[in-house]
Each structure stands twice: as structure tokens, then as C-alpha cells.
Amino acid sequence: MSVCEVCGNDYAMSFEVHAQGAVHVFDSFECAIHAMSPVCEHCGVKISGHGVEADGRFYCCAHCARGEGVDSSLIRDHADTGRLAQA
Known part of the structure; x- marks a missing residue:
């Protein structure tokens, strides 16, 4: 499991976003949008x-x-x- 970098949730279905040479971990699209948009x-x-x-x-x-x-x-x-x- 990975911890979401926005909300801190430790979630089995978290996902990574690779952008501009960095790797980000999120537990939801909502958190990804909040952090990266x-x-x-x-x-x-x-x-x-x-x-x-x-x-x-x-x-x-x-x-x-x-x-x-x-x-x-x-x-x-x-x-x-x-x-x-x-x-």
C-alpha cells in the first residue's frame, strides 16, 4: 500500500502519476486534481x-x-x- 501525498490515506488501490520527472502517489483523482491542476x-x-x-x-x-x-x-x-x- 502507498500513502497519498495529499490526504495521507494509506490505500491499497493508490496510484502513481509520473510527470516532469517526478513521481506522485494519490488515493483518488480528487487528490491528484487538487495537487497537480x-x-x-x-x-x-x-x-x-x-x-x-x-x-x-x-x-x-x-x-x-x-x-x-x-x-x-x-x-x-x-x-x-x-x-x-x-x-
């Missing part, structure tokens, strides 16, 4: 999906990126799909 530069939410990256900064969605002044023409996500299909 980037944080949205605009609203502060943990980004557990694709998100948006602009100029080396991470955002949870295009709306938040635009809120920080990122040029809308450079951002595409599902929120824009309907609008683009009509254009």
Missing part, C-alpha cells in the same frame, strides 16, 4: 479539463481568458461553437 488566472478554480492557455497563463475557459484581456480571436472552446457555426 493549474489554477485559473481569472477566477481561481482548479482546471481539471483542457482549459485555455495564453501567453503561458492558464484559464478554465475562454470567458475567463477574455476577462483577463486575452484577444477573443485567439481563443476557441465549446462556448464559441454555436456562434462560429452561424457565421
